[in-house]
Amino acid sequence: MTIVAVLFVVVVLVFVIEMLRRQKIREKYAVLWIVIGIGTLVLAAFPDLLFWAARVIGVQVPSNLLFAIALILLLGVTLHLSREVSSSEDEIRSLAEEVAILRADLRDVQGQLPAEREPRPRP
Amino acid sequence: MTLTPRSKTLVIMPAWNEAESVFSTVQEVLEHGPDCDVLVVDDGSTDATARLAAEAGARVIRLPFNMGVGGAMRTGFKYALQHGYEQAIQVDADGQHDPREIQRVLDGLANADIVIGSRFEDRKEYEVKGPRKWAMVVLGGVLSRISGTRLTDVTSGFRAANRRAIRQYVAHYPAEYLGDTIDSLVVAVRSGCTVAQVPVNMRARQGGTPSHHPVKAAVYLVRSGLALVFALTRKKSSPVGD
Ligand SMILES: Nc1nc2c(ncn2[C@@H]2O[C@H](COP(=O)(O)OP(=O)(O)O)[C@@H](O)[C@H]2O)c(=O)[nH]1
Numbered sequence: 623m624t625i626v627a628v629l630f631v632v633v634v635l636v637f638v639i640e641m642l643r644r645q646k647i648r649e650k651y652a653v654l655w656i657v658i659g660i661g662t663l664v665l666a667a668f669p670d671l672l673f674w675a676a677r678v679i680g681v682q683v684p685s686n687l688l689f690a691i692a693l694i695l696l697l698g699v700t701l702h703l704s705r706e707v708s709s710s711e712d713e714i715r716s717l718a719e720e721v722a723i724l725r726a727d728l729r730d731v732q733g734q735l736p737a738e739r740e741p742r743p744r745p
Numbered sequence: 746m747t748l749t750p751r752s753k754t755l756v757i758m759p760a761w762n763e764a765e766s767v768f769s770t771v772q773e774v775l776e777h778g779p780d781c782d783v784l785v786v787d788d789g790s791t792d793a794t795a796r797l798a799a800e801a802g803a804r805v806i807r808l809p810f811n812m813g814v815g816g817a818m819r820t821g822f823k824y825a826l827q828h829g830y831e832q833a834i835q836v837d838a839d840g841q842h843d844p845r846e847i848q849r850v851l852d853g854l855a856n857a858d859i860v861i862g863s864r865f866e867d868r869k870e871y872e873v874k875g876p877r878k879w880a881m882v883v884l885g886g887v888l889s890r891i892s893g894t895r896l897t898d899v900t901s902g903f904r905a906a907n908r909r910a911i912r913q914y915v916a917h918y919p920a921e922y923l924g925d926t927i928d929s930l931v932v933a934v935r936s937g938c939t940v941a942q943v944p945v946n947m948r949a950r951q952g953g954t955p956s957h958h959p960v961k962a963a964v965y966l967v968r969s970g971l972a973l974v975f976a977l978t979r980k981k982s983s984p985v986g987d
């Protein structure tokens with residue numbers, strides 16, 4: 623069982639690192655997953671850690687502690703992504719505004735150029 | 746150079762699929778309005794809005810996708826600031842705002858940074874009902890208090906701004922576009938802009954359909970309320986200097 627868990631986490635980690643290497647994912651997001659992956663590896667390698675933590679916190683069924691941690695982490699990741707998407711959207715809107723204004727200005731400038739541009743005579 | 750304004754006043758007209766009315770509205774503004782440049786902000790329309798606006802003599806900015814009235818107005822204010830206009834006024838493309846009253850709303854800028862052309866109770870040509878009416882009453886009460894002026898029609902889009910208010914809008918126009926009319930007003934007032942209102946008539950639409958459906962109107966009420974609460978609890982933005 624432990625070996626399956628470890629294998630799974632390793633596969634995920636390799637996948638994340640590979641994406642990072644190919645620049646398919648930004649560092650700030652990859653870091654999050656790598657940290658979570660390593661944490662999971664530690665837990666898989668030393669299951670006693672989970673039992674010990676459950677006893678200290680006062681959770682009767684250790685696996686419930688695991689579920690709770692997983693939920694909280696995923697919630698955190700999702701909130702983080704929502705925030706990043708929002709700020710990206712703001713940036714896109716700003717750019718769209720700038721581009722639209724620039725295009726209008728460009729049209730005005732073009733309208734002022736002489737309709738037929740003859741090559742300038744060389745001095 | 747045409748990049749410098751021909752006039753000191755910019756009329757900003759947000760338009761979204763207003764092909765039926767935009768041509769006549771622009772023409773009417775140029776004909777019966779004060780000396781001004783007209784800027785139509787076409788917000789990803791799928792009809793001939795942009796072409797018709799240009800044919801009527803407006804300068805046209807085409808946004809690449811629909812950003813709502815708030816996004817369109819922020820674009821308009823940016824344009825006004827970059828091109829050195831002294832004052833700007835929003836006029837709807839559907840012809841509901843009477844071009845003959847533009848000058849009167851602009852005149853209000855003599856004693857305030859923002860002037861709202863407002864429907865008053867006693868001028869009943871255009872009646873507002875349902876959620877929008879309640880929103881106007883409640884939001885009007887709160888905004889009157891924080892601005893220190895009686896405001897009867899805070900959802901009105903017929904609004905003029907001087908350079909100070911324009912600069913304020915560009916810097917702090919709510920990126921959320923959440924209940925844009927309310928939010929932008931609260932932000933502006935809280936950073937020191939003064940507000941006044943001028944009574945106007947609101948006419949019937951000249952064509953096309955209003956963007957507010959009954960369900961949308963209810964959502965609008967909730968969003969406006971939220972926008973107000975958020976705007977009030979947000980940190981004050983510092984006034985933008987010259
Ligand atoms: N730029 C932009 N303008 C819009 C949008 N929706 C409505 N408008 C414009 O805003 C103005 C007022 O819209 P309208 O539907 O008449 O709203 P009402 O008069 O407040 O009921 C009109 O000029 C519309 O063309 C939008 O999504 N983007």
Ligand SMILES: [Mg+2]
Binds near residue numbers: 837839841950955
């Ligand atoms: Mg209207």
